[in-house]
Amino acid sequence: MDENYDVVVVGGGPAGLAGALCLARARRSVLVVDAGAPRNDPAEHVHNYLGRDGDAPGALLADGRAEIAGYGADVVDGTVVSARAGGEDGRGARFVLTLEDGRSVRARRVLITTGLTDELPDVPGLAQRWGRDVIHCPYCHGWEWRDEPLAVLGTGPTAVQQAQLFRQWSHDITLVQHTAPDPDDDERAQLAALGIECVAGEVSGVEVAGDRITGLRLVSGDLVPCRAVVVVPRFTVRSDLIDSLALDTAQEEEKGHAVGSYVPSAPTGGTDVPGVYVAGNVTDLHAQVLAAAAAGLKTGTAVNTDLLAEDLDRARTGHGGT
Structure with a gap:
């Protein structure tokens, strides 16, 4: 040098x-x-x-x-x-x-x-799966997760748009509101038209079995099954x-x-x-x-x-x- x-x-x-x-x-x-x-x-x-x-x-x-x-x-x-x-x-x-x-x-x-x-949402288990089955960009990862059940973790007002975008790669999309604002009536109509389920409640952690994500665990105790989690860092x-x-x-x-x-x-x-x-x-x-x-x-x-x-x-x- x-x-x-x-x-x-x-x-x-x-x-x-x-x-x-x-x-x-x-x-x-x-x-x-x-x-x-x-x-x-x-x-x-x-x-x-x-x-x-x-x-x-x-x-x-x-x-x-x-x-x-x-x-x-x-x-x-x-x-x-x-x-x-x-x-x-x-x-x-x-x-x-x-x-x-x-x-x-x-x-x-x-x-x-x-x-x-990339600063990830503060949810236990997300960071350990980042870049594998915790993803954010459909153009980078959508093809690899096509037709799989995906959960979009809502943390802001763009969550609805993110769920709509990933719908292009999979018919099985669930929007978990977490800390995102409630969708308005028009957004709920859009989600329903695309067959995207909207689940209220905060997430307490990521469930993993056999080195693969199986779902998001809600604070209520309910599990939202999925194979990958979409986040907005x-x-x-x-x-x-x-x-x-x-x-x-x-x-x-x-x-x-x-x-x-x-x-x-x-x-x-x-x-x-x-x-x-x-x-x-x-x-x-x-x-x-x-x-x-x-x-x-x-x-x-x-x-x-x-x-x-x-x-x-x-x-x-x-x-x-x-």
Whole structure:
């Protein structure tokens, strides 16, 4: 690992690796720092990624690492604990990033692709089944659970919509209200028209037998049988590095209900801190793997264009280019 880079990419998921690939192919010096905890690690397969549908998440990332290394990018397993803007050195590096092992590196630009954290409803047993038979995205998991009995755990005003959406994959859908507001008359009519049962009552836990979900146990003691549970997590941006750079964050809402936090960005991935870019779930809560990779590529080209403008300015003022 060198001490100075054109770009340090923080986060080695699809967005980060795609951005690094673009920049390394553009002959930029690139370092990727990755903590090795991808958001989709609990899932067995990646879906809706053209040409790689069904691949294991780890295989996709391993191949990505090998590809960027082939173009000269460096990859370090670790965590960036802080970053700050410092005075430019002779190469124009303006940021100092400190890793958890105490090492520091400098960068002309920073691309943050640290993704987000899925905060699950506080129901005993959910977290242990997350990514297996506790799911949230029908486009990621609906096909695998087609025609199975599914229970939608209601925790907000989008529960009815979630139940309606999963109805496309299974005829056996039960909406368990839990802490969600009562459906209004129109919503109840919609659920009835689709044959979706609505069950009142809070859930006390997930029932499991033989390493598979068998149902949701209500506080009343009743059991709602199911083979998988659909939840709506709260999507929370990973904030330590973002806080150290004083990046703004915003809340995204659906029907007046906060669904998560993100870093606002321009279409190019630029943020309100000059020289700091974001891509993937850190700025787009709903981006699936392919969309995150595409965003990383797009932002990578924007970063290179930004660096090119700086190179030209430095060349004109006699400070030299890259």
